[in-house]
Amino acid sequence: MTEEPGPGPFPTMTAAVQETYGPADLGATPLFGGGFINFGHWEGIPLDPFPDAADRARSQQALYHRVLASLGPTRGLSAVEVGCGLGTGCALALEAYGVAQVTGVDIHPQQLDRARRAHAGLLAGGTERLRFVRGAAESMPFGDAAFDRLYSVEAAQHFRDLDAFAQEAARVLKPGGRAAVSSFFVPDADPARPAQLAGLLDTFATGLDVAHSVPELTGCLERAGLTDVRVTSIGAAVWPGWDRWLSATWEPGTWPRNFLRSYREGLLDYYTVTAARPAPVTTPGDRPPAPSA
Numbered sequence: 001m002t003e004e005p006g007p008g009p010f011p012t013m014t015a016a017v018q019e020t021y022g023p024a025d026l027g028a029t030p031l032f033g034g035g036f037i038n039f040g041h042w043e044g045i046p047l048d049p050f051p052d053a054a055d056r057a058r059s060q061q062a063l064y065h066r067v068l069a070s071l072g073p074t075r076g077l078s079a080v081e082v083g084c085g086l087g088t089g090c091a092l093a094l095e096a097y098g099v100a101q102v103t104g105v106d107i108h109p110q111q112l113d114r115a116r117r118a119h120a121g122l123l124a125g126g127t128e129r130l131r132f133v134r135g136a137a138e139s140m141p142f143g144d145a146a147f148d149r150l151y152s153v154e155a156a157q158h159f160r161d162l163d164a165f166a167q168e169a170a171r172v173l174k175p176g177g178r179a180a181v182s183s184f185f186v187p188d189a190d191p192a193r194p195a196q197l198a199g200l201l202d203t204f205a206t207g208l209d210v211a212h213s214v215p216e217l218t219g220c221l222e223r224a225g226l227t228d229v230r231v232t233s234i235g236a237a238v239w240p241g242w243d244r245w246l247s248a249t250w251e252p253g254t255w256p257r258n259f260l261r262s263y264r265e266g267l268l269d270y271y272t273v274t275a276a277r278p279a280p281v282t283t284p285g286d287r288p289p290a291p292s293a
């Protein structure tokens, strides 16, 4: 597989992303853990009595299961995870979904160091089934048509340029390839939403998270040439559990508790969005002429 610069210059990390996934090491805080950094999919996980650290890890792994299962067949195929964080979702794709080769891409070099340490055993196997590569969603360091599957879990809220990400996703997927993107997005195209979210949630006010909307994402994917774009809201399984987990650390009325409020007020939801790169259509006229006698 070729590794080469993407079509544009390497995008610089924002100060907020640099700090959050560098010195602040968000994944090492008790809010996350288990090798993941996402809000979790809490279906089937009791919220009362209060969930423990194992339940929390299970919720985050369950979000990956949700996304990986939405990719269609994966056995024996190649996949790229965009915004792989600590790489645990890449290992899951190999171990539970029979993916033949997974590439984890992340913009933050410290996250990649952590991922390489956490999965040293798999990397040392010499099978080249797993690798971690520094790159940005908006400019991926791979050749065209490099992967059968592309997925991304709770990273797209950080991408500055969704159009560039969608163009790159379409470029690095093989014809017939499939993509799944899961994160929190604004449900509608109301231009008031970014200011409303910045007023409620510090991560939007600081610019760590960008108030991308679902119509914006689906438009970007379609403009990039991807088809069969399907949107599924999974917020009912994300926000109440995330808020319950937050309640151990954050009092009612503090800004992190506004995630659930934003969901209830229709400002934010959690989604899985899938799309496909069309396979070339072969018609009888495309066949080589039959040999003549």
Ligand SMILES: C[S@@+](CC[C@H](N)C(=O)[O-])C[C@H]1O[C@@H](n2cnc3c(N)ncnc32)[C@H](O)[C@@H]1O
Pocket (backbone or CB within 6 Å): 017, 021, 035, 036, 037, 038, 082, 083, 084, 085, 086, 089, 105, 106, 107, 108, 111, 135, 136, 137, 138, 152, 153, 154, 155, 158, 159, 160
């Ligand atoms: C919330 S963490 C999610 C990590 C992992 N997907 C998970 O669910 O455990 C977001 C990750 O996206 C990465 N990231 C942020 N902006 C990015 C970009 N433009 N391109 C690639 N990765 C990015 C961050 O460095 C971080 O590791």
